[in-house]
Every structure is written in C-alpha cells, then in structure tokens.
Amino acid sequence: MTDLAPLSTPSGESTTPAAPVEHMKWWGWGVPGVAFHHEDKPEFAPFVKNAVGLDLHAAQPLEQPDFGALDVPASIAPDALREALARAVGEGNVRDDDLDRVVHTYGKSLRDLVRVRAGDLPRVPDLVVYPADEDGVQRVVDAAVAADAVLIPFGGGSNIAGSLQPDTAETRPIVSVDLGRLDRVLDIDEAAGLARIQAGALGPAIEAQLNPRGWTIGHFPDSFTHSTLGGWVATRSSGMQSDKYGDIADITRGLRVARPGGMLEVRAVPSASTGPSVREMVLGSEGRLGVITEATVQVHRIPAKRVIHAYFFPNWKAGSAAMQAIAASDVHPSVTRVSDARETGFSLATSKERRGFSALAQKGLFTVLRKRGWDLDQLCLSFIGYEGEPSTVAEQRKAVERIVKAHGGIGVGTGPGVLYDQKKFDTPYLRDFLLDRGAGGDVSETAAPWSRIDGLHDGVIAAAEDAYRRIGRKGWIMCHLSHSYHSGACLYFTFAFVFGDDPIAEYDTVKSAVQQAFIDLGGVPSHHHGIGVEHAQWLPDAISGQGVAVIEGLFAATDPGRHLNPAKITR
Template identity: 70%
Template structure:
C-alpha cells in the first residue's frame, strides 16, 4: 500500500505522543478551579479498541473499482476498514466524541491515492460515470465537519487522499512564486522550500497535519498572517480537476476579468472540484526572526495597543494577546520554574501587583519580528513605544521561545481532556476594532449562560490574533466536564450559544476554520439570504449532480 501517513484514527496527531501535566505544577489546580475536574483522581478512559468499530460493508461496484484501479493503480485503491475509518472524519470535538464512542453512521466506501493530476482526472472521470460522490482528503485535520459523508448518502463515496501529491515542482525566483502539489503537508512543504532558501510563511496551528490544498479549500490563516497574509492572499493560482476538464487560474499579480474564480475556489471545501496544485507567493527566509513577550495591565489596554500597532508603520509578523483567563491558563501549562528563573518570575509579578495590576486581568502578548536586523530593530522600537503608551511591559524573548516550541502541540491537550470526560474546543471569529471588545464580552456572557443552562461548571478564554487594518480575529477556547447521557447535546448548546453571539455582536461565524457542517446553520445570518442564494447557484451550476463533497457549507 501507499506510504502516506495519517494521524491516529481515534485522536489527534501521532500515536504515542500525548499531553502530560505531571511536570506542570499549576495545571491540575487550574483545571480544578476552571471546570471542577480533579486530574489526580479522575478516571481516565482507555484507548478505544479498533476491533469494536462497526462499519457497514462498502458500496463498491466492481466496475467502479476496476476503473479506479486503472486510474491510480491496483495498490492505491482500497476498501480496507481502517482506511475507511481514518477517512471518515476530521478532528473536531464532535468527530472525536463519536469515533471514541465507535459511532460511524456513514464511512467512505473506497479510498484512492492518486499520484498526479492525470490520476486525479481518471478518478473524477470514473466517479462521474458511476454517479459516485468524491470527497478530497488532505491531512484530515479539519474541525468544521468538512470531510464526513452524510449519513443518508446512498451513492458510493470515494475519499480522494492527495497525500502522494506532495512535491515542490518549481520556483520562479524572479517573482517569488512556487508551484507546489496540493497534498504537501506543512512540514514537508517548508522543508522543500527551505532547501532553496524560501518560506511560505503559513503556519496554522494544524501545520504538522494539514496540507496546502486543505488550507486553500478552507480559507486557512496562519499565526504569521500579519506579515505573510492569509492563504487567500498567498495563493496566486491553482489547478482544479473537474468533470469536463481542469480549471486553471494563472498566477497573475492582479486582473480585471470579471468575478474572481480564484476567490470562488478558495474556501469552497471541495465543492467545485479537486485542487491538485497551487502557485503560491513565497519569501526569502528572513535573516532574523524573534518573538518578544509583553504583559498588559488588562484586556482593554491590550486591544488598544494591538489596534495602534496595526495602524502604525510597524510590520510585525505576529501580534497575539491573550485575555486574563487565557494568560492564566498559559502560565498554568508552564513547567515549574526553579532557582533564578523562579525568583525573576515571582519578583516580576510582585512588581506588577505593586503597580496596581490585578493577577486575573493581566494579559500576556507575543509579538514577532522578522527581516533584516535593521528592520527588526526599527519595527520593535515602534512597537515598544506603543506598548509602553498602553500600560504594557516587555519581558524579553524567553516566553516567546517557549511559545514557538509548543505552538503546534495544543490539540493534544484536547485529547487529554477527552480522556478525562471533559470537552475542550475552540471557535473563532473576526470583527472590526470598534466591535472587538463587545464581541468578546458577548461571547463570555453567552458561554456562561449556556453552562448554567446545562448545569455544568464551564470555562471560556480568548486571544486576539491575525490583525488587519480594520479589525482582528478573536479565538475562543471553551471547556466543561460532559455528562454521560447526551454529551454532544450539551456541547451543541454551548457551541451554538457562542456562534450566535458572534453574529449578534457583529462578528463572522468563522475566521479560518471554514464552514463545513458545523457552522452552516449560521451562514445565512452571516452573508444574507441573497448571499446564500448566489452561493447555492454557484454550487448547483458547477456540480448539478452533487458529486463533489455535497451539502457542505450549504446543507
């Protein structure tokens, strides 16, 4: 079989890697206070046994299998049970709860691994002839329900795993444009670029287990988007296999050629075809890269500083600030400080409290700087003045180094909490600067009201990231201990309250996780009835038989 590697079938990431709290003395007390869970006495669930997973027999007509094998090779077509389960879900909390409960209502029937665009075209041709559904699959990290087949789907479902399409094909060094196959995972993509002195600069939290095609299909954003842009800014062209041929968008800097087909494909979640390669803007690896940490007295001062930075001549690569709750969480997940480090930390907080700063309100910020040494120096000088003007204090690069080291490990914490019966999940939005604090407060109120409704002690925290001239992203994390009777019903109440608060307070339903099935109920409120009508018209016209990842985004 193929050498494409996947995450473990029942959770996030690599089997054998997990979050541990024993070396983080503040974590267990924090969790106890936040959601009432005692980590030292809680009973931990065992890893589910794959032998207990029940999956219906695949709908795999012999003629269709034969055509697919002709297209991609016999060894790259499978109806194996484990392969089908791996390709059923993404990694949302809803996905993980169901897979751990061994609940699979509808799995893909066939998994194929094409090696190039011609093979993808052969798969599409065979599927269209057989009236089969096609669902593109990248790294499997989606958390918006963009991958799973509908439970009532009666047609054969083919998961098209693009993991063999992972090469850097070419770099136009004069233009800073790189052609890369869509199935390239973040680390592989960056390694190939780095060999030639380049970087894409796109680092979402899912970086280690997500692909270029997946980023494009969901309108992804990375933690350095302040400098490099979101994926919609980075991708300049691509190739998309469709039933009657290949849609080709050339990498032109800008064009006046009617409504942007490029924009139609970005964020389309596989509904318009299968992306096989993309031409993306790349940059020379910067001479210097550094992340500095800052503390702010409270959330209001921190937001004001982030806004001023976005409007200034500074051009940082990262502008991230956690509210009081998330700052407390970050400190609780740190390993124990000893000796001089502990003395410095204790002295710092004593100093801040002496200035009237309240521990529960202090906000931790990370701001990144990249470029030539002179540029980094100038940019940091501008930022430092803004920070000082807004009751902020720089604390050096030490915390920034730790942030850089553990930035891709957060999803493992969600699995750890699930092992203890607790839900830990995220929702993100974007709003204008004038509404950000109102959105933040509205989400807190909605989440706490939802916790009261379900009778659970819950937690909510947030950080600001991805700053733009007109506003920024707010990324919320929420957690509570689930009941045994209807855990997903409880989750729906909390998640639904947060999503509705986004809309009511002036934000969007998703900044970078996409729509899928998870956020579709709020789409009309976000883009208007006529917006949904236009989008529906696009999908029905481009795919009248509903073969490409049907009923995602618009159910």
C-alpha cells in the same frame, strides 16, 4: 524557473501499491506516542480543578479505544466502480479496508472525536483512492462521476468544521480522494517569488523543500504539522504569521482544480480584471468545485532574523487597544497576539516548574506589578513577532514598544516567546488529554471591526457561561486576539467542560451559544476554519439570504449531479 520534480510519472499511474501515507490516529490528534502530559506542570491540575471541576489526580484516563469493537458499515461500492478506479490509479491504490475508511470519515473536531470513539459511523466512504499525480486525480474524478459516485477530497484530516464527513443521507457510493502522494514542491520562480506546490503536501514537507533553497511560505496554522496546502486553500486558512505574510487567500496566486471533464486553471498573476474571481470561488470551496491538485503560492526569502517578544498588559482592553494601534501604525510585525486574563492564567498554568533565578525573576516581576497597582487576576500576556534584517527588526521593535508603553504594557523578554514558538503546534493534544478524562474542549473563532472587538469578547464569554448554566455544568472559556488587520481583528475562543450524560447535546448547546453570539455581536461564523456543516446554519446571517442563493446557484451550475462533496457550506 527552477525545476524541482517531474510533473507526473513518465509512464502514467503506477499499478503497484504506493508507500503508505501516514495518517493521524483514528481516535485523536497526531501520531501515536505523542501526548500532552501535566506531571511537570505543577500549576496545571489546580487550574483545571478550578476551571471545570475536574480532578486530574483522581481521574482515570480512558485506554486507547479498541478499533476492533467498531461496527463499520460494509462498503457498497460496486465492482464496476472499483475496477474503473483501479484503472485510474492502480489496483494497489484503491483501498476498502475498515481502518482506511474510518480514518477518512471524520476530521478532528470535538464532535468528530466523540462520535468516532463511540463507534457512531452512520456513513463512511466506501473506497479510498491514492492518486500519485494530477493526471491520476483527473481520472478518478471522471471515473467517479461517470459511475454516479460522490467524491470527498482528503488532505491531512485536520478539519474541525465537518467538511470531511459524508452526508448520512447519501445512498450513492462515496469515494475519499486522499492527496497524500501529491506532496512535492514542483518548481520555484525565483524572480517572482512564486512556488508551484502539489495540494497534498503537508506543512512540514513544504518547508523542508523550500528552506534549503532559502524560501518559506510563511503560513503556519495551528494544524501546520498535519494539514496540507490543498486543505488550507479549501478552507481559506490563516496562519500564526498572517499579519506579515497574509492568510492563504493572499498567498495563493494560481490554482489547478480537477473537475468533471477537465482541469480548471487560474494563472498565477499579481492581479487581474477578468470578471468575478474564479480564484476567490475556489478559495474556501471545501471540495464543492472540484479536487485541488496544486497551487502557485507566494514565497519569501527566509528572514535573516526572527524573534518573538512577550509583553504584559494590565487588562484586556489595554492589550486589544495596543493591537489596534499597532495595526494602524507603519510597523508590520509578523505576530500580534494578546490573550485575555483567562487564557493568560491557562498559559502560566501550563508552564513547567521554574527554579532558581527564573523563579525569582518571575516572583520579582509580579511583586513590581502589584506595587504599580496591577490586579494580577486581570494580567494579559501578549506575543509580538518581528522578522527581517536585524536593523529592520530593531526599528520595528522600538516602534512597537513605544505603543506598548503608551497602553500601559511592559516587555518581559524573549523567553516566553521562545517557549511559545516551540509549543505552538501542540495545543490540539490537550483536547485529547481532556477527552480521555471525560471532558470536552474545542475552539471557535470570528472576526469583527475594531469598534466591536471588546464588546464581542465580553458578550461571547457571557453567552458561554449562560450555556454552561443551562446544561448544569461547570465550564470555562478563554480568548486571544490572533490576527490583526487595518479594520479589525480575529478573536479565537477556547471552551471546555466536563461531560454529563449527553456529551454531543451539551456540546451543541455551548457551541451554538458561542456561534450565535458571534452573529449577534457583529462577527462572522468563522475566520479561518471554514463553514463545512458546523457553521452552515449561520451563513445566511453573514452573507445574507441572497448571498447564499448565489453560492447555491454556483454549486448547482458547476455540479448538477451533486458529485463533489455535497451538503457542505450549503445543503
């Protein structure tokens, strides 16, 4: 075991203010100074005009919202609670300023951003606390429960399922527990390939601590830059390379969770027969069983070679069939992704202007494909990733490309894959770009057996288009197959439209149509974003009424006072 950092401060919690924890913008994704730009992408404006009817050349982007214009409800935290929390974490680590409280009110879904920009703040946390270690978290939990307050754990703030927002009907004090100071890799068991990591560590911080020692966690969700290990565990996150490394439920072996009166601990073992799995209960629990303080996760040696190749398929069915064949084969790529024709068009439109040989090569390729009889309006772009020793990568690629060829696909090299790898965490900035110009964009994802994938894809698109007709808006929906399994796959949909008079009601119409289509066509409400409040109404369809009763019984038995993030997953 390699000791990397002390488990707690020697003398307990510091009484001085912590170094500021960096948060995302209160009104949008990411940090100030980083944004999506389209000026260097000549095909993007025409694409947007055709897709949703928005003229980017004429649209005047909104200025940064004025925080001072917000009417933030006053904190209702009593002095006794403030004093108890100050004793738990230090006076300077209990905050009640308006900015801190607003930052901790919402996640980053479209609904969240529309509401916070409009100053819709019916209920905000009354206090934000920043414990420095696990002991501090435990003291916060015990103090809050003793005061009959509500606790909401907060990691990076990237959630898009409503898991962070306080219940508007809650009359008790609400405390947001920000885990941002718990950001260390504590130790590595090199023989077992296991790392103990504090729950507040952001994705980049985890890799920055693991990589110099030759390790990687292999978990890279879209939100990687601004999400934490604890958040991944709490929502059963999946990453872009989950085909190889597994999702967070596969990666997580051990857990520590601060609960009223004591610490829940799940030992990090390969497997166990110890009754119903408490580990599985914590995974996806969204704070309703306690505050996750650390997880012991599987880590892997950094591969000697890592490469992503791009492929074109003549249509969606050919691409999805190829992904199914790859999943059924003996090869194990790190990424198996294919976009439908709509998303392929979007991807091509977001490319920078090609010049010289690159432009000629693309034009020549498309000419060849037309001569082969391909309808380029049905073109589907795929990314397949390979990792390992060079010889293994070569063997895997050779086997995959036999499957690609058998399904009518062709390879187009590593250039698009390099660009995809560089820009894979930037997509959320595009949503803010649209929102600044009066349009909304959001995502929904599901999973289903291979036998239902193509029907589900077509049916969800039809449902969204019907919803656009009902609200009288020109809209767009596109999809990619993001994760492959032996029995099925995840389909990840992105939808967008220009707002009318009632953005939230219009969004609800489209979002509900997409989610209901998931259920009607054999999918689930969410593959990796969690349930929160956004997807709770479809939970009985996914796990049955009795399944919901079991979950509600678990929450009622383990949190009878409803202190732990109530009204999430189930009411």
